[in-house]
Amino acid sequence: MRTLLVIILLGMLVAAGYFAYSAMAIEGEPIPTEGYVALALGAGFAIVVGIGLMMLLFSAAAAATTSRRISGSAPDPPRHRACRVPVRRCCGQPPARR
Numbered sequence: 001m002r003t004l005l006v007i008i009l010l011g012m013l014v015a016a017g018y019f020a021y022s023a024m025a026i027e028g029e030p031i032p033t034e035g036y037v038a039l040a041l042g043a044g045f046a047i048v049v050g051i052g053l054m055m056l057l058f059s060a061a062a063a064a065t066t067s068r069r070i071s072g073s074a075p076d077p078p079r080h081r082a083c084r085v086p087v088r089r090c091c092g093q094p095p096a097r098r
Helices: 002-024 033-071
Strands: none
Touching: none
């Protein structure tokens, strides 16, 4: 299954490379300066938004971990794999080790 996935992804990479090469090899007028400026601004904006979202994700995860430690709440009880309820309320079997 992994081999098929790798083959599909490599095929997509080759197709994207071919498309990029064919787009750059077309004869015609060069891109004006305004086009390059718009391209740079769009790429920069996309990078800034991506970095901001990743910072938000990591800060939210860190805040959740910190608040659980500060409040002193106990971690979630272990759950049984078959019925997904806490082990004490389940069939009495200990949870499977990972």
